[in-house]
Amino acid sequence: MTEFVTAPDGVRVAYDIVGEGEAIVLVHGFGASRVQNWREPGWYDTLTVAGYQVVALDCRGHGESDKPHDLAAYGESAMANDIALVMRAAGHERAFVMGYSMGGSLVIRLMHDQPRCVRAAILGGVGSNYFTRSNAALAACMRAPREPLTRDQLAAISIPALVVCGETDDVSGPAETLASALGNARGVTVPKRDHMRTVGDKVYKQVVLEFFARIRRKPVE
Numbered sequence: 001m002t003e004f005v006t007a008p009d010g011v012r013v014a015y016d017i018v019g020e021g022e023a024i025v026l027v028h029g030f031g032a033s034r035v036q037n038w039r040e041p042g043w044y045d046t047l048t049v050a051g052y053q054v055v056a057l058d059c060r061g062h063g064e065s066d067k068p069h070d071l072a073a074y075g076e077s078a079m080a081n082d083i084a085l086v087m088r089a090a091g092h093e094r095a096f097v098m099g100y101s102m103g104g105s106l107v108i109r110l111m112h113d114q115p116r117c118v119r120a121a122i123l124g125g126v127g128s129n130y131f132t133r134s135n136a137a138l139a140a141c142m143r144a145p146r147e148p149l150t151r152d153q154l155a156a157i158s159i160p161a162l163v164v165c166g167e168t169d170d171v172s173g174p175a176e177t178l179a180s181a182l183g184n185a186r187g188v189t190v191p192k193r194d195h196m197r198t199v200g201d202k203v204y205k206q207v208v209l210e211f212f213a214r215i216r217r218k219p220v221e
Contacts, residue, residue, distance in 0.1 A: 002064055005089040007082055009073060014064035015057040015086045019048030022216065023092045026056040027083055029101030029125060029199075033063030037100055041200030050209055055090045057083065059103070076147070080109040084117045096212055098122035100199050101171070105130060105148070111157050112149055120160040120215040122208055125195055127165040127187075128173030154181045161185035162211045164204055166193035 004012045016034060024047055028037035034056035038044060047054050058065040060082060061074060068074075083106060087095050097118050099107035104126030111118050130148055161182055165175035167189050175187030190203045198204055 003089065005085050007060070007078070007085060009068075009078065011060050011066045011068055011073060011082075013057055013060060013066070013082045013086060015055060015090070016044075017090050018044050018054040018056075019052060021048075021051045021053045023053045023055050023087070023090065023095040024212070025083060025087050025090075025092075025095050025097045026054060027097065027099035027103030027106055028056075028059065028062065029103050031062070033058050035063065037103070037199060043200075043205070046205050046209070052096075052212075053090075055086060055092070055095070057086045059106070076106065076109045077113055080106050080113055083107070083110050084114050087117060093117070094119050096120050096122075096215070098124065098208065099126075101125035101195070108149060108154070108157075111159050111161070112153060115157070115159060118159050120162075120212065122162050122164060122211065123178065123185075124164045124204065125166075125169065125172045125198060126178065127163060127169070127175045128177035129171065130173075130178050131181075132173075151181050154178075155183050158183045160215055162207065163187045164190060164198070164207060166190045166195060166198035166201075168193065169195045169198060171195040 002014050026038045038056050044054050061067045097107050104123040107121050163175040163179040165172040179185040179187035188207050190198050190201050193201050
């Protein structure tokens with residue numbers, strides 16, 4: 001059953017909670033929803049079978065969440081704060097977080113704005129083109145100027161992160177460019193996959209499970 005949490009500006013954000021265990025918060029891409037980006041490609045099953053609890057939201061303007069007409073409602077920090085609100089509403093002060101495309105950009109913003117919320121992150125479908133304002137899915141969502149973090153701001157983020165992009169993904173660009181700019185990240189390339197086909201790929205799923213498993217073995221700070 002769909003749950004809702006209300007943001008400080010009155011926008012209601014929809015989310016699912018599925019399974020039990022350590023939480024992974026899922027943030028979908030532009031024009032998609034939690035169902036299209038995560039449930040239908042099998043991520044709910046993949047993660048719950050591996051012993052995680054899935055907390056998946058519909059970003060404002062998408063899916064079952066409210067769709068305000070004011071462009072100011074789609075500021076990157078406000079959208080990133082929605083992730084934190086959903087996380088806390090689901091009973092978690094800190095969690096693993098995975099975003100894809102627009103969702104990946106929002107997770108980067110969350111790592112910057114509220115680093116204590118994020119134990120580790122997967123940044124899927126966002127690579128070198130994060131630095132290119134004209135080629136950003138998030139800019140399309142907001143229909144307003146986008147301000148990516150500077151390289152100094154990215155370098156200061158010490159949260160463990162994995163950047164995953166498809167080999168033929170012209171939307172994201174190469175993973176390693178963004179990974180090398182972050183303070184504690186590495187890049188992974190999914191062979192022979194473009195932007196749309198990477199998200200459900202078995203290689204992507206496997207590297208995500210391996211990455212989170214390694215983090216789980218480390219003591220919680």
